[in-house]
Amino acid sequence: MHEYPVLIATEFEDPTADLVIGELNKRKVPILRFDPGTDFPANAVLAASTNSGGWDGRLTVGGRSADLSQVRALYHRRPSSYLLRDDGQVARFVMQENRRGLGGVLGALPNCLYLSHPQAIARAEYKPAQLATANRVGFRVPATLITNDPAEAVAFSTTQPTVYKPLHAGSYEVDGEPAGIWASPVDPEEITESVKECAHLFQAQVSKTSDVRVVVVGSRFFCARITAPPGVVDWRSQYRNLSYEKVPCPVEIQQAILRFLSEFGLRFGAFDFSVTADEAWWFLECNPNGQWAWLEEAAQLPIAMAIAELLENGLTK
Known part of the structure; x- marks a missing residue:
């Protein structure tokens, strides 16, 4: 070679x-x-x-x-x-x-x-570290509880609309078919003693009008607004019913993203935000190795070209 x-x-x-x-x-x-x-x-x-x-x-x-x-x-x-x-x-x-x-x-x-570096990716996959860092670099972050105590979960979900999210997006099957565990609303009466079996992440539900995925390659930003049908909490459960729009990434969000990536030593990140009616962006998570290919066509974002350029240049730039 x-x-x-x-x-x-x-x-x-x-x-x-x-x-x-x-x-x-x-x-x-x-x-x-x-x-x-x-x-x-x-x-x-x-x-x-x-x-x-x-x-x-x-x-x-x-x-x-x-x-x-x-x-x-x-x-x-x-x-x-x-x-x-x-x-x-x-x-x-x-x-x-x-x-x-x-x-x-x-x-x-x-x-x-x-x-990015494999060890940096592995470190950044921990959601508790993400959320702590997101707060530190200046993002709006929904109130979050991680617990295996059912009483704490009930108390938290009683004070505001709440969603449950898995801490790790691992493989999962239903009747032998691949499936996803999506972020889902949870009512206090639904919480049972089974919460004791493992750590659970509960988060205040953002009253959103749309979502945004921001894909960052080096210092380049690719930003798409994602609109799901009314009432859908997790847009990933509705890929066939989504609409996309290429949008600019606000300067203050860009600056916070770059601080976030720097703290984890990452050169790539797929960031998810919920956006409210007053255009406030709420940080949900960063996938340090997230998917982006479908946005190439759906939102006309030349991400593959940006990645290839970064790889081609290596450490020369």
């Missing part, structure tokens, strides 16, 4: 990554796409050695190889988790060695731009 490749770590089927790869191909940027969790070690070979600058050596996947000392950027998109082959202690040991070995080298490449 030619010098200065871009590594793209993502799962086998990822149409979002495909958009970025298409843009990089137009720019004739060399690419090595792989899925660390499933390609290594069966389809990949790592040979990394320390030097005065950090690491050199090669990562070979299939018939393609990249010089680790020459990597210009790593796009940590959505790689699979490192596979646990069985329930035995040897398999657990192997899985952890792979994650810390290959994952550790990929996270310590010299002169490499990370979009």
Whole structure:
């Protein structure tokens, strides 16, 4: 492979990554796409050695190889988790060695731009950290309670309209089919002793007229207003019934977003806001590796081009 490749770590089927790869191909940027969790070690070979600058050596996947000392950027998109082959202690040991070995080298490449660094992404996925940071950088943040105490949950939801949200958007199935756990209104009488089973996030419901997703790539902002049917709390449950409008991002929101990203060490973020009738923007969450591909066409936002440009330039800008 030619010098200065871009590594793209993502799962086998990822149409979002495909958009970025298409843009990089137009720019004739060399690419090595792989899925660390499933390609290594069966389809990949790592040979990394320390030097005065950090690491050199090669990562070979299939018939393609990249010089680790020459990597210009790593796009940590959505790689699979490192596979646990069985329930035995040897398999657990192997899985952890792979994650810390290959994952550790990929996270310590010299002169490499990370979009974003895997450890920064992992830290930013914790909603309690997000909400604390959002308050600190100046966002409006709805009152929030995280608890496993049913009495506390009842007391909180009695004082204002309240929604329940999962703390982690993991995989979930209903009758064998993939499903989502959306933010949903909750009444005090619905709260049972089952709250004791795990941590729950309850949040004051914003009386919104629309939502906004802001996708940030480096220092570039791509902003779309999302309007759902009346009464819909979580627009993600109604993709077929949404309308989109490209809108500017207010300067004060941009400034708070950049402070937020800086605190977490991120170069990308997909921010969700609820907007009230008086155009107040309320922070809901930031997905440090959030989806954006459908907004390319729906709101005419050239996000793939911006990501490709950032990856192409590496640390030169």
